[in-house]
Structure formats: C-alpha cells, structure tokens
Amino acid sequence: MMSRSHAVRALAPAGRRWIGSAPAQPTMRKTFAALVVNEPGVLSRISGFFSSRGFNIDSLVVGTTNLPGMSRMTIQSSGTLGKLDQLRRQMEAMVQVREVVELSSETSALIDLALIKVNTTGREGTRSEVVELANLFRGSVVDVSATQLLIKLADHPAKVDSFIALMDKFEIVEMGRTGVVAVSNCGAPGTILKPAVLPTQHGNSSRMSDADLPPS
Incomplete structure (x- = not known):
C-alpha cells in the first residue's frame, strides 16, 4: 500500500513537493x-x-x-x-x-489625488528638477515659497507611488492622499445604474440587516 507521504508526492506537479495540504x-x-x-x-x-x-x-x-x-x-x-x-x-x-x-485597472479609471510638499533648499537646480519631474507625471505646482514647492498629482495610484518615490530624495516635508476613486470606462462592465427605488421613495427595507449576515 502506498504511504500517505508517497501519495501526496504522486499528486503534486512535476518538480514540486507538497507537504500536507495544497498551497x-x-x-x-x-x-x-x-x-x-x-x-x-x-x-x-x-x-x-x-x-x-x-x-x-x-x-x-x-x-x-x-x-x-x-x-x-x-x-x-x-x-x-x-x-x-x-x-x-x-x-x-x-x-x-x-x-x-x-x-479593475484594465476596464476602469482609478484615480488617486496627492498633495506633496517638497523641500527645494538642497543642491543648485533642485527646484527646476522637481518641477520637471512633476510635469513629466502630469502634475502641477499649486503653491511656492522660497524653500518649498507644493505639487498636486492625480493619476493611477501606481503612478502616484512612483512619483512619491522620486520625491523622497528631495525630502518630502508633508503629504496627503485622498485614496482611490474609480469609475468603469465608457461601455465597460461595472457601471452602477440608477436603482428602481431611491431612499426618499421607500420606508423600511425588507433586505437583510448586516447583523444577520453569516461570518466569513
């Protein structure tokens, strides 16, 4: 009779070894x-x-x-x-x-808005370099002081992450992000349609209360 360990190895894909249950x-x-x-x-x-x-x-x-x-x-x-x-x-x-x-990113517009305040008192040319990078990422300068720039960037969250990584070398003074807002592309699945009944048109709902839902 084949042992349990041998049976597990026999069912695993070639070149892999499973111990116990599947991955x-x-x-x-x-x-x-x-x-x-x-x-x-x-x-x-x-x-x-x-x-x-x-x-x-x-x-x-x-x-x-x-x-x-x-x-x-x-x-x-x-x-x-x-x-x-x-x-x-x-x-x-x-x-x-x-x-x-x-x-999904493939069929929807996912946008994250970031406001990033950057220190520009480093080496010569820092300010122009920050502005150039902001322009490459389709960002804009919304405020300026003698020592800082405030950059606004609204794009896919992955691009916002990339821009923030580039700004780290200039010293980020302060930053705020809104989080992701997403809407499906035109003609793509995922459009939320107008419900048949709006809140002002109904009384008590007969739908399940969240307290009645089973645990995950």
Whole structure:
C-alpha cells in the first residue's frame, strides 16, 4: 500500500513537493464601488463590516452622487479571491447598500489625488528638477515659497507611488492622499445604474440587516 507521504508526492506537479495540504491561495487587492444610502452611520457600518470579518481597508473614499439620497463608496481591500468574492456578495446584502461592483485597472479609471510638499533648499537646480519631474507625471505646482514647492498629482495610484518615490530624495516635508476613486470606462462592465427605488421613495427595507449576515 502506498504511504500517505508517497501519495501526496504522486499528486503534486512535476518538480514540486507538497507537504500536507495544497498551497494556499495568493493574496490580491481588489477595488469595489458601492452605491449606499446617504444616512448617518453608514460609513461606520461598512468599515465595521470589513473589520468584523478580518479584512483591512487599504483605501476608502466616500462622496455624493447625482442620485438624491445616495452616496458612492470606493473601497480597496486585500485577501484571497474566494474571500473577496464572498465579501462582495455579503456587503451587497446589507440594508444600506444598493449595489456593489468590482472594478479593475484594465476596464476602469482609478484615480488617486496627492498633495506633496517638497523641500527645494538642497543642491543648485533642485527646484527646476522637481518641477520637471512633476510635469513629466502630469502634475502641477499649486503653491511656492522660497524653500518649498507644493505639487498636486492625480493619476493611477501606481503612478502616484512612483512619483512619491522620486520625491523622497528631495525630502518630502508633508503629504496627503485622498485614496482611490474609480469609475468603469465608457461601455465597460461595472457601471452602477440608477436603482428602481431611491431612499426618499421607500420606508423600511425588507433586505437583510448586516447583523444577520453569516461570518466569513
């Protein structure tokens, strides 16, 4: 009879050795856009929903929409594919949530706004070099002093990260980032449509409360 260890090696791909169970799923980051009812406490409920299931929110942006009584959230979180898909389905079942869609870099516009204050008192030519790099990244100078420049950059978060890495050598004095806002490209999947019933047109919802949702 074949031993357990031999059976495991026989099922593993050529050139690999598995000990015990198969390898764990890789961790990935996903971006979700959610249409939610604009009422007090919604933000804390959504953030609590993530934390109660062991997910960290990498980025969270909330803003009003063209729909009365509705807000749009753009959320980035990391986890395995199966866990994130389950998270999206459970979030969509919450009372305050009307729709949740997943957005990708390939079919959506993902924009992160950064304001970066840079020290320009180093070697000669530092100021012109910072301005040149900002122009290459399609950024702009929004304020100037004798010793500093304030740069505004709005682009894909990966490009913002690259620009910040270049600014590190000049000494970043202060920085603020809004987090990612995302909308699907024209004609691409992921468009959030107007719900059939807006908050001003309904009373108590018959949808599940987030307290009734099963744990992940």
